[in-house]
Amino acid sequence: MKRTLLPGLLCLAVFILLEAASLHLLSRNAQLQRLWIARGAHWVMAHSWGATQSVRSYFSLSSANKQLAQENFLLREELERSREQLRKVWTDSLQTPQHAGFSMIPAEVVKISRNKQHNYIILNRGFEDGIQEKSGIITSSGVVGIVDAVSEHHAYAFSFQNSDISISARLGREGGSGLLVWDGIHSNGALLKEMPLQARYHSGDTVFTSGHSLLFPPDIPLGIAGEARVVNGTTNEIAVTLFQDFSAIRYVTVVHNNSLEEIEQFEP
Amino acid sequence: MRQTAFWISYILLLLAQLLLSNYFRFTPYVMLTILPVMVLSISTRVNRIAVMIIAFATGLVVDLFSEGLLGLNSLALVPVAFSRDFVIRLLFGRELFSRKEDFSVQSHGWGKVALAIFLAQALFLVVYIWADGAGMRPLWFNAARFGASLVAGFLVSLLTLPVLASDSRK
Numbered sequence: 001m002k003r004t005l006l007p008g009l010l011c012l013a014v015f016i017l018l019e020a021a022s023l024h025l026l027s028r029n030a031q032l033q034r035l036w037i038a039r040g041a042h043w044v045m046a047h048s049w050g051a052t053q054s055v056r057s058y059f060s061l062s063s064a065n066k067q068l069a070q071e072n073f074l075l076r077e078e079l080e081r082s083r084e085q086l087r088k089v090w091t092d093s094l095q096t097p098q099h100a101g102f103s104m105i106p107a108e109v110v111k112i113s114r115n116k117q118h119n120y121i122i123l124n125r126g127f128e129d130g131i132q133e134k135s136g137i138i139t140s141s142g143v144v145g146i147v148d149a150v151s152e153h154h155a156y157a158f159s160f161q162n163s164d165i166s167i168s169a170r171l172g173r174e175g176g177s178g179l180l181v182w183d184g185i186h187s188n189g190a191l192l193k194e195m196p197l198q199a200r201y202h203s204g205d206t207v208f209t210s211g212h213s214l215l216f217p218p219d220i221p222l223g224i225a226g227e228a229r230v231v232n233g234t235t236n237e238i239a240v241t242l243f244q245d246f247s248a249i250r251y252v253t254v255v256h257n258n259s260l261e262e263i264e265q266f267e268p
Numbered sequence: 269m270r271q272t273a274f275w276i277s278y279i280l281l282l283l284a285q286l287l288l289s290n291y292f293r294f295t296p297y298v299m300l301t302i303l304p305v306m307v308l309s310i311s312t313r314v315n316r317i318a319v320m321i322i323a324f325a326t327g328l329v330v331d332l333f334s335e336g337l338l339g340l341n342s343l344a345l346v347p348v349a350f351s352r353d354f355v356i357r358l359l360f361g362r363e364l365f366s367r368k369e370d371f372s373v374q375s376h377g378w379g380k381v382a383l384a385i386f387l388a389q390a391l392f393l394v395v396y397i398w399a400d401g402a403g404m405r406p407l408w409f410n411a412a413r414f415g416a417s418l419v420a421g422f423l424v425s426l427l428t429l430p431v432l433a434s435d436s437r438k
Contacts, residue, residue, distance in 0.1 A: 007316075010317065011316050011317055011320070011350070014317045014320055014321070015320060015346060015347075015350045018320055018321070018324045018342070018346045019343060019346055019347070021324070021339075021342070022324070022327070022339040022340075022342040022343035022346065023339065023343060024339070025328075025331075025338045025339030025342070026337055026338065026339035026340055026343060026399065027339075028338075028339075029337055029338040029339065030337045030338075030402075032402045032404060033337060033340075033399065033402050035402070036399075036402035036403050036404075039403070
């Protein structure tokens with residue numbers, strides 16, 4: 001093996017050397033060829049630099065992801081603040097009671113289960129970071145779960161892919177609202193239950209959080225409405241394809257309704 | 269003795285190539301060359317690196333003594349020398365090297381020898397025309413030049429072969 005490889009490599013080296021010498025002579029003696037060789041050399045350099053840059057970028061993806069998640073969180077916080085201001089202006093003008101604001105905390109998913117009927121999520125933030133029980137977990141693609149228990153540095157949450165969880169959701173921005181639950185079969189499948197029969201509905205409508213659950217801010221897009229069926233002749237049940245890909249969750253935002261305790265005092 | 273005769277023929281053909289390069293330029297579409305067949309005919313006893321150096325020197329001599337660009341013939345001829353072993357192994361069998369024999373029309377027939385010359389000529393012309401054009405000439409011109417030069421060079425090389433081939437040196 002060594003006996004055949006070494007002379008082969010030597011031949012290749014001599015070949016490259018002689019070709020390089022020829023190119024050198026050519027570039028020294030002809031203006032046109034000099035430009036042509038320089039262009040070729042630049043092309044090679046650009047491509048090799050491009051390739052190394054791609055490799056470097058690949059290895060820095062993790063930090064880029066973290067930076068983007070942080071940026072995403074800040075933007076979402078900003079958006080929520082703006083929404084809150086708008087809501088305030090709107091409610092002030094109608095002289096109705098003001099909606100409570102939501103506090104937001106960015107978190108990273110430490111563990112998530114996806115192959116059970118009662119799935120859960122563990123986050124890397126706990127009460128020391130300001131996480132409280134009964135907080136919602138969201139991403140830019142929708143609702144992920146609800147915080148159930150909090151330790152010093154971690155939080156345990158029910159995933160939306162849990163048959164015990166339901167979220168108040170609305171069809172379109174001003175359509176009828178119902179309860180959104182996981183269909184228990186598909187990772188991106190859900191059912192919008194208890195929709196009034198008279199509520200206008202079109203397949204392809206976007207489903208949003210309604211804001212009635214107190215755990216999630218309103219108007220978070222959740223998914224796309226599909227086919228509907230009438231249940232017991234009284235309500236519609238609409239299939240929903242969720243935007244959230246549960247297999248790719250890493251960075252989330254924990255939202256907490258600042259007026260939750262105050263509102264709960266009124267509940268029996 | 270046979271080797272000395274070959275190298276004398278080689279030098280004479282080199283002079284002939286200088287004449288071709290300097291005085292037989294009728295049209296820009298045809299570039300007459302017998303350099304590839306000369307390199308192809310070098311004995312299998314000469315090792316590959318030496319063949320490449322000989323090809324480089326041959327190209328350089330032609331570039332120096334004709335009106336061409338210095339380095340252009342060397343650039344095109346060295347790949348012919350580099351690929352010579354592959355072509356010979358492919359067409360005439362690898363035992364030619366182990367037996368240290370040279371290919372010949374008598375032993376291998378016109379077909380295989382002509383194909384070997386055609387391949388060497390084509391490789392030389394691809395590199396030569398590509399580098400000579402320096403990306404400035406249109407593709408149709410390069411293609412026409414390649415086709416015309418390949419046919420002309422191939423025919424001239426076939427005529428040259430009896431001078432170099434081992435049959436005539438026996």
